[in-house]
Amino acid sequence: MAASSLTDAFERIEADFESENPDIDVVMVFGASSTLAKQIVDGAKADIFASADITQFDELSTSVTGDEPTIFATNRLTILVKSGNPKAINGLDDLARDDVLVATAEEGVPIRTYTDRLLTAAGVTANFVTFEANVAGIVTKVSSGAADAGIVYESDVVGTESSVQAVAIPADVNITARYPIAALTNSTHLTDARRFVDYVTSTSGRATLIDFGFGEP
């Protein structure tokens, strides 16, 4: 089970891994990290968990045992706007403008936690108009033009349609999201699961992640 921000990168990694290991069939489930963690705690069968934030592993540790999580990728935040940037949004300050409608996620979703931390540090009160269920909801609202901007992961901008573009957040205020992965030790395919985790953290796995907009761990 993997955070929905990993969807495109992990689908590629899955294909590469399966062609190298034809005897293993990886089945991916993507969702908000917080939702997935809850499902695993509630007994969903998962062999591997890859989250967008380490806190979900703390949640797991109360009821599920797993290997020590490894940070395998990082992701930074960026401002997503409509392509051509019609509202001339050039930085975080513009998100406070009355004429700029900003989409974010509901509390408890990692992207919201990061967004709040970033905006608090920058001293910006954004003009939020909607609290979506996940990052995909934010992207939809911006790409359809319902909202003017949203803060998402850099990896979310890679591979999305040309209807959106990113406005960079200066490195000195930006926040780095760290993605931990681990095999869960009550897995029925523990050896295979560990092989997949090894593949994700290997050089070729890392290269794929970088192609999809993620950063080095």
Add this chain to the structure above:
Amino acid sequence: MTDARSHRRHERLPRTAVLLAAFTVVFFCLPFIGLLWRTPWTRLLDVFGDSTTRDALWLSMRTSITAAIVSVFLGVPLAWTLASIPFRGRNIVRSLCLISMVLPPVVGGISLLFSLGRSGLFGRYLDDWFGFRFTFSSWGVVVAQVFVALPFLVLTVEGALRQADPRFSEAARSLGANSWYAFRRVTLPSIRSALIAGTVLAWARAFGEFGATITFAGNYPGTTRTLSIATYLSLESDPGRAMVLSIMMIVISFVVLVSLRDRWLSPTDGARR
């Protein structure tokens, strides 16, 4: 009424049918029992007393009742047309109007976003010309709810209109009543029960609507966060709260559906009386 009903219904059913029926009832009860068992009852008062819960409930009530009223005004003429005028392509028109019943609500929401949304094909003109937006407004919630709820009313009312005896309204018209008058005073009263059932079903569907609403109208406290959106989203951050809110939705919907007594579910009680 009650007498007529009781000696009409005492038919002997095969035991298997009754057993299967009992199984089905159990199937519907189990999830609720599971929910009741896990619900943190001690939090009942604090969740109900919370102003965010009250805001969401109040918004859900306002929007779903508005959606039900809009559904009646739009749905009855549509049902009447579909039931009475045999035009070419009627089946296609009917299917078009009912399709949102079977679509995943998110698909409906996306379609609404691209058509009536702030930058949608038509929605952009509402914004340019009138400064009016459905997106992120309570009217957007109502539109999303009407979109998914209307078919329930159309289906119920059209079915009843097809079974209603046309001779009464013909008689009314032969006595000089125009078609609107005959429809309002003769046909409509004869399908009264179906109209009520259809309205209540449409309301219930609107009240529970979630996917189309959050996709089209978004989620903001007080304007677009309905009780069903609040319930779904609190699963992430506070599952106990989500369970209490679920109980609230179940109780409200149950009370309304129970008040829809048997007699309102028979298609044409008026004509029989």
